[in-house]
Amino acid sequence: MTNPGSTLLAVHLDRSSMLRPLLPALRAGLVDLLDAQAAEPGSLQVVLSTGDDLTRSLADGSHPPATPVDAGGARTALATKLRPVDGPDLRIGAARLLDAVGDELAARAEDDRPERVVVLLVGEAAVGDPSHVRERIAHQRSTYAWEVALVDVTSGGIPAAKRPEPAGPAEAATEQAEGATDDGQGTAAVALAERMDGPAAAARFGVPAPATITAGPGAAGVTAALSAATAFVSRARAVQPHEPVDGFSDDERAAAAVADTRPAWRRFLRIA
Structure with missing residues (x-):
């Protein structure tokens, strides 16, 4: 029998370079979430991973383990200023978080x-390609009743090197046309990505659509x-395993869908 009334909250925050302008808003929102959860009834432990916290290699070739702390400890461990890292992206960081917490x-x-x-x-x-993390999420949800939520942060662009493979000739032709602005090595500095809606992001990661919310690309949308997400975590903690959790509301989704009003040159240079 598990420990009644206790919760382990596992959070992975992507710090890839495309999210550089949004990192201050992401950090502030995460601090507010930790403070709010610390005030909720029941025992709480937190595993907080940002960027490569759990994916970097140690001297023996292994990865750092998940080390649960209380909400105050997680808040203290969070860097005063989050800096972007070259990797991993969300899917790799999420897969490692699930493995480390499971272990x-x-x-x-x-x-x-x-x-x-x-x-x-x-x-x-x-x-x-999130297929590996999608399999892990499906297993933990069905076998152990883990509750998983996804905040899909839209930055407005993705590196060309990380673009999905063209789905067919039409898409390939479009990419070839876009390549006219590439550098001499055939790689674009920045390739704009279409905004994914909640159901699309949910399907990619295997997270239920009601538990997925799209944020941004404006910082105010990330904050919302x-x-x-803070309210969602509170609802999840309040119910028993396998009981349904109310998802994000239409009002919450609307508040999170905020346009990026920065000048184009600031967006291109990823300056807040």
Whole structure:
């Protein structure tokens, strides 16, 4: 039997370079989330991963383990200023978080395991092939009743090197036309990406559509989405495993869909 009334909150925050202008808003929203969860009833442990916290290689070739702390400890460990990193993207960081948390819980006695595990993934869901993380999410949700939510942060563009493969001749022709502005090596500095809606991002990661919200590309939208995610985590903690959790509301989705009003040159240079 698990520990009644206890929750482990596992959070991965993408710090890839495309999100550079939004990192201050992401950090502030994450701090507010941790403070709010610390005030909720029940025991809470937090595993917080940002950027490459869990994916970097140690001297022996292994990766850092998941180390749960209380909400205050997670807040203290969060850097005062989040800096972008070259990798990993959201799908890789999320997969490593799920593996690390699963390993940490498997090593515990059953009565020391939390009653609820809530996973919050925050980052750009449009990048890369998420099939591996999708399989992990499906397994943990169906087998262990983990609750997973996704805040899909729209930055407005993705690096050309990380564009999805063309789906067919028409898309390939479009990419070839866009390549006219590439540099001499045939790689564009920045390739604009279409905004993914909630259901599309949810399908890519295997997260239920009601538990997925699209944020941005404006910073105010990111703030609103993380506020909505805070409320979602509270609802998830309040119900029993396998009980339904109310998803994001239409009002929350509308508040999170804020345009980026920065001048075009600032967006191109990824300056807040």
